[in-house]
Amino acid sequence: MKQENVEHLFKWLDQAASQMEKNMNMTYLEGLVTAGNWLFDPKDEYSEIVAHMEEPDLNDYKKEEIRKGLQLAILKGMKGATQQHHYITPDSVAIFIGYLVQKFYTQAKQMTIFDPACGTGNLLSAVLNQLSQKVVGYGSEIDSTLIQLAYINANLQKNTIELFHQDSLRPLLLNPADAVVSDLPVGYYPDDQNAKNFELRAEEGHSYAHHLFIEQSLQYTKEGGYLFFLIPNFLFESDQADQLNTFIHKHAHIVGLLQLPKSMFTSENQAKSIFILQKKGQDTQPPKKALLADLPSFKDVHAMNNMLNKIQEWFQKDYH
Structure with a gap:
């Protein structure tokens, strides 16, 4: 597993979610959902927000690299505002x-x-x-x-x-x-x-x-x-x-x-x-x-x- 793939995906998701939170009146986690959906199926309406960011090519990623990159972004989004049921299994x-x-x-x-x-x-x-x-x-x-x-x-x-x-x-x-x-x-x-x-x-x-x-x-x-x-x-x-x-x-x-x-x-x-x-x-x-x-x-x-x-x-x- 390549740690740099995990980090690259996390940075992309984090930046995209933060931009959407800032520009589209969303929470970070809602921005993360939108960014993840865009990554899976790119849509024109969000292209301006993510255009300047180097998009990860998930065909080059292993499943565990994707899971861990996304998990890091989710953990960041949950920090501070986490209720007990918003808890990720270690x-x-x-x-x-x-x-x-x-x-x-x-x-x-x-x-x-x-x-x-x-x-x-x-x-x-x-x-x-x-x-x-x-x-x-x-x-x-x-x-x-x-x-x-x-x-x-x-x-x-x-x-x-x-x-x-x-x-x-x-x-x-x-x-x-x-x-x-x-x-x-x-x-x-x-x-x-x-x-x-x-x-x-x-x-x-x-x-x-x-x-x-x-x-x-x-x-x-x-x-x-x-x-x-x-x-x-x-x-x-x-x-x-x-x-x-x-x-x-x-x-x-x-x-x-x-x-x-x-x-x-x-x-x-x-x-x-x-x-x-x-x-x-x-x-x-x-x-x-x-x-x-x-x-x-x-x-x-x-x-x-x-x-x-x-x-x-x-x-x-x-x-x-």
Whole structure:
């Protein structure tokens, strides 16, 4: 991967988005959507704004270079004005989840992957870019700016992704997918009426969105399919944890729990783990032993190699 391609694309997108913000009464992120759309399909009305800038030829770019260049621009646009749900999964984590998906689906010739909280599409794209088989992605997102950025992400990388702009906890026009990847939105779900359709609804007050997303994800996963969630470490410590535990054991096998390094997070309360489930089916069985580990810093190459060896060993000895 060429770092200069990442930087060139970022600079072009940043300059174009800034110009559009200044001249067209847009926010930076709206400018970024417009610039990304123009890059994919040049339109005369914006040509004056971008004419003096050296346009990157995306035919010379790898998918990951495009994803990372766009991600840098999105991160800049989100800085300072970021709400909790406007959060991008860290690159190292997204790539590691892609590695895990690859390990669990080595035999699959083609597959479908669904992210029910796809945001800007960064996690879904990072996973798709690491798979060698034919893959179709599906993403759902309620925020209009984020889903437009996900659309740009898919188009510029030429990834086959179908996007749903809706409340992801409402019924989706989607067949169950082979796998699910998702950085779960954490917090309360405001629609108490719709929450009544879920087993994991709260008996009183608002239900936890992160619980409902787990249930919805299992609903849209094929039997025997795997789900890779980024969860808050306090997931099983809440007042509704027993209900969640019972639900998971009823519908899925717990395959693994990999705690991300605490150094990645500004506070203990924000710390996350990768939680791997398999949806129960007629022929499924739990692993002999769940894959449990505290992941080292992704920057520590030696420690990370050791961890990858341990994961490989688990696949050989304890997976089934």
